[in-house]
Amino acid sequence: MRDTKIVATLGPASSDEQTLREMIRAGVNVVRINFSHGAAQDHIDRVNLVRRIAEEEGVYVGVLADLQGPKIRIAMFEEKSVVLSNGAEFVFDTDSATPGNVQRVGLDYPELIKDVTGGDILLLDDGKIRMKVLSKNESSLRCVVEQGGVLSNRKGINKLGGGLSAAALTSKDMTDILTAAAFEADFLAVSFPKNAADMYMARELMRNAGGTNALMIAKIERAEAIPNLEEILEASDGIMVARGDLAVEVGDAKVPALQKKMIRMAREKNKLSITATQMMESMITSHVPTRAEVSDVANAVLDGTDAVMLSAETASGAFPIETVRVMAQVCVEAASFTPINLDQEMVNRTFGRIDQSVAMAAMFTAYHFNANAILCMTESGSTALWMSRFNSGVPILCMSRNIHTLRRLSLYRTVSVVPMPTEDMTREHAMATAEALLMKRGLLKLGDLVVTTSGSTMGKIGGSDTMLVRRIGS
Structure with missing residues (x-):
């Protein structure tokens, strides 16, 4: 995992x-x-x-x-690209319909002219080409090339330091x-x-x-x-x-x-x-x-x-x-080289919700008991999110009946997802089913120490209120 x-x-x-x-x-x-x-x-x-x-x-x-x-780009050139030399002057204008050349090119975002002033630095093609604004009028910017190169159709343009109004x-x-x-x-x-x-x-x-x-x-x-x-x-x-x-x-x-x-x-x-x-x-x-x-x-x-x-x-x-x-x-x-400082990370952290407190208690317990896994049974995925913000070194196995939750959990660090059966069942039945399913998938085995979080009412969002510590098969 x-x-x-x-x-x-x-x-x-x-x-x-x-x-x-x-x-x-x-x-x-x-x-x-x-x-x-x-x-x-x-x-x-x-x-x-x-x-x-x-x-x-x-x-x-x-x-x-x-x-x-908002992609702020230049327009098109007559020959698809031009070579700009250091020290050459170059003009950007609002005439995007007329193909550009080695002296000028149009802007697909004419508002750029309003956003810059003399002395500003413009960066094109992810910073490969750099120009300094010399002057402007209502329809054009006159610049000098400080770092030249090949400039081709539809390349992006940025202002160093930001400040564009798009x-x-x-x-x-x-x-x-x-x-x-x-x-x-x-x-x-x-x-x-x-x-x-x-x-x-x-x-x-x-x-x-x-x-x-x-x-x-x-x-x-x-x-x-x-x-x-x-x-x-x-x-x-x-x-x-x-x-x-x-x-x-x-x-x-x-x-x-x-x-x-x-x-x-x-x-x-x-x-x-x-x-x-x-x-x-x-x-x-x-x-x-x-x-x-x-x-x-x-x-x-x-x-x-x-x-x-x-x-x-x-x-x-x-x-x-x-x-x-x-x-x-x-x-x-x-x-494998990530340091684990769970106790230090939890210092001065406060938790205002029951389900969040249960999640943090599970992390703390799993870490100090050197558990094999944390089993998180969740409806919305919030419990798994809170757990994944800390590094305990213990895998988090998250089970849910909600397909949207399972897909979102695919992005949470340290979390592995497994679907739960969709039929209604008691919490005890659900936990037994979860453990059997995880053993079948090879994620748990007999004798493993597991810390489980769940809610008294299955299927209720924000209902995680219980932590259980047990060995599989005992």
């Missing part, structure tokens, strides 16, 4: 049945549907295929719908939310939120579309989001450390420390975290990662992230299955 989960982006390289099946067998826990590419029906078909394969394989795979957000949710996003609700996404990732209001709006739109079971993930990729991180977390169920756009806005050197801060804050607030961007980028074209990439994934695991994410590596790369397999191996090895 692997503590840290793997999110894999689907695309042309990972859409056929055999590849998807092998990726799931290799360790994929959640698939990412990237709304920046593809048509709605393509996404629906992929989700249906994933869920059919997961059912056949006897596992639960979550679906993360990732909204495109709304987090576009009309395309609102349409895509309807699609995400239609295929019952388990998680909805919102791109470029600046504050809590952006997340509240996305949640309301998703609920109105019928997606009441989806957890909301805020992608932290704007400089403005950093000072508002606490309020964004309060309005979300989790965050994605989206290191690509974030690095462009705040600078590469600041991202590692921000990653650690965000993951730590998420765990303290009982929220989920996903670490993303270029985790195994070289495996797009190579069957082995670099040692730096292995260290990057391992450090995210040691930071306590719930999941590590693959983007182009599995969407369009040449080795999607191998990439998942290597990432899973790194996660397992890194977790």
Whole structure:
């Protein structure tokens, strides 16, 4: 059982049945549907295929719908690309219909002109090209190239330090939310939120579309989001450390420390975290990662992230299955070196709910009794979430009758999910059934010490009120 989960982006390289099946067998826990590419029906078909394969394989795979957000891009060039030299002047203007050349190009987001002023730094193509704004008028920006290179059609553009006024949710996003609700996404990732209001709006739109079971993930990729991180977390169920756009806005050197801060804050607030961007980028074209990439994934695991994410590596790369397999191996090895400081982590922590107190008591007891497993019988998954925020070194086996809960739990660190029979039964019958099922699957054996949490009334959300410690078979 692997503590840290793997999110894999689907695309042309990972859409056929055999590849998807092998990726799931290799360790994929959640698939990412990237709304920046593809048509709605393509996404629906992929989700249906994933869920059919997961059912056949006897596992639960979550679906993360990732909204495109406001992509601020340049328009098109006459020759598809130009080579910009250091010191050359270049103009951005509002004439996106006229193809660009080595002197100018149009903007798909003309409001950029209002958001910048003389002296501002513009970064294009994920920071590969850097320009300084010299002057502007109502319809154009005159810049000087500080770091040149090849600039091609539709590349993204950012302002160093942030400050762009583009709304987090576009009309395309609102349409895509309807699609995400239609295929019952388990998680909805919102791109470029600046504050809590952006997340509240996305949640309301998703609920109105019928997606009441989806957890909301805020992608932290704007400089403005950093000072508002606490309020964004309060309005979300989790965050994605989206290191690509974030690095462009705040600078590469600041991202590692921000990653650690965000993951730590998420765990303290009982929220989920996903670490993303270029985790195994070289495996797009190579069957082995670099040692730096292995260290990057391992450090995210040691930071306590719930999941590590693959983007182009599995969407369009040449080795999607191998990439998942290597990432899973790194996660397992890194977790074996994760320090366990449960007593220290619980110092000064207070719990205001009975079910939360039961969850924490189970963690404490399992750790000090050196239990073989924690068996969490849950309806909503909240008990498992609270447990997974701490590292006790004891596997958490979570059982539920709710299919939506089982899929959401696929993202929670240290949690393994097993379905419960759907028929009504007493708590004692349910516990006996759970233990028998887990023994059949090889997750427990006779003599194992197990700490179990459950509710007096089966099927009641927030009803966990009992902890039981026993040896299997005694």
